[in-house]
Amino acid sequence: MVDLNLYIVAIKETFFMTLLSSAISYIIGIPLGVLLYSTAKDGLTPNTYVYNTLSLVVNIFRSIPFLILLILVLPITKVIVGTTIGAKAVVPPLVISASPYIARMVESSLKEVDFGVIEAAKSMGATNMQIITKVLLKESRPSLFIGAAISITTILGYSAMAGAVGGGGLGDVAIRYGYYRYNQEVMLITVVLLVIIVQLLQSIFMGIARKSDKRL
Amino acid sequence: MGIIEIKDLTKKYHNHDNDLIALQDITFDIKKGEIFGIIGLSGAGKSTLVRMMNYLEKPTSGKVSFEGRDLAMLSDSELRAVRKDIGMIFQSFNLLDQTSVIKNVTFPLEISGIGKKEAMERARELLKLVDLSDKEKEFPSKLSGGQKQRVAIARALATKPKVLLCDEATSALDPKTTEQILSLLKKVNIEMGVTIVIITHQMSVIEKVCDRVAILDKSRIEEIGNVKDVFKSPKSQIGQKLIFGATVNKDVDFEKEVGKKYLRLAFDGDVTDRPILADMILETKCRVSIFYANTKVIEGKVVGQLIIELPNDSEQQKIIKDYLERSGVSSWEVE
């Protein structure tokens, strides 16, 4: 029998990794997404050079499999958090992997904003900064929350994967107790717990998205 | 001097390899205090033209001036300041969907750095003007098209602009709502002294509210003048087509009976306040039949044209022509 306490600690770690990584990734991803949107061909300040460069970097990071990235950035992780094992050590690779992904999500949410509304703001003498903060990010809020639901659950999935290299959390429990010790019960329980957490996060963010949408 | 002056304006778009000329050699002024209409068929270049008046679009060559200042010479921040003097409304309203009605109206004030309290007061005044005081907490999705456009008008007026540009502002609305929006625009023009530029493809909109009109066709201005004059005797072919409809165009099929003669009568507002045709028939005792009629009421006066079939007798034909001449109605035989 596996100690109940083990699960509680694992759940806490999973939440810690997921939420902290998501928060940091959004802090990085939103400005990147705004920059992608703004410098695109029909953006506020089109700049092909900046857009293409940024776009390439984002695509490169997005195409590296997470497990490989996790190992590649070990030296960076060591510098930032002082260790390469445990829940904390998973945060840097998660952030590096999720930020470009979130940047794309943000870019696509902003693109959904009707061009006419931006034009109207311009006609009122709004600066580009005002258009970004008061029009784009506000009008796209529901879509940004839907994006968050997808991003955060994806990050949760990645965090579980990090268990494979001693990353802590539910994935770690599943690997160590469920896989190596061939304990099917543990395997099953961790999977169920992960499903429940994904459902929970998904419905919270979808709920916020729906609540925030004044068009409905 | 006009409040907006446009000189030798040309706009080209580069689509792939070929150039598209959206506007060519446009020169005209919009006078302070007037309601100026720009009419033309789809693709004529109307939106392009109006978007150049606040430099949302920059001309390829030529000059746009607002109150004597060449917009090309302004810095970005000066241009933004000018835009606060030029309000704009659109066919699709372009309200902020995620923002309440009152916050939509305070938006231009907020971005101008005006305090919240002052902005709210001004917004409430404006919502009262457009008769939407009871909707201030609603969101745009809960409003009808006409209500949305009224919010847009209130929003466009928030910064106390001197000019209001309207790009097809009534095109998405039904006739009754169009009427309401047009009378609101007229009210804004008269009571607040705002110069208004109306872009439309509907002749009725021009008739109802505009003082002057420019007819745009295939990227050029074909005709410009007082609405009354242009409606009475449009000189350009496109003007005739838009005003009288296709029937009077020479190239349009006109099923005349062989041997019969037809007379076209042009009315201006001065003669049609009396029943000219009835008087003519009573006085000349000649029988005529109306072949085609298209008259409109402009500023309370009837203008338009009428085509009558003349009696066969040439004596009677002469009597009719003389009568019309004495009455001040221009008429000519239809070829």
Ligand SMILES: Nc1ncnc2c1ncn2[C@@H]1O[C@H](COP(=O)(O)OP(=O)(O)OP(=O)(O)O)[C@@H](O)[C@H]1O
């Ligand atoms: N951004 C653009 N890029 C390329 N071509 C454009 C652009 N904007 C307009 N055009 C072209 O310029 C011409 C005039 O367009 P414009 O929108 O001014 O017409 P309009 O008179 O407003 O027509 P409508 O009544 O359909 O709104 C059209 O042929 C259009 O395709």
Ligand SMILES: [Mg+2]
């Ligand atoms: Mg148009």
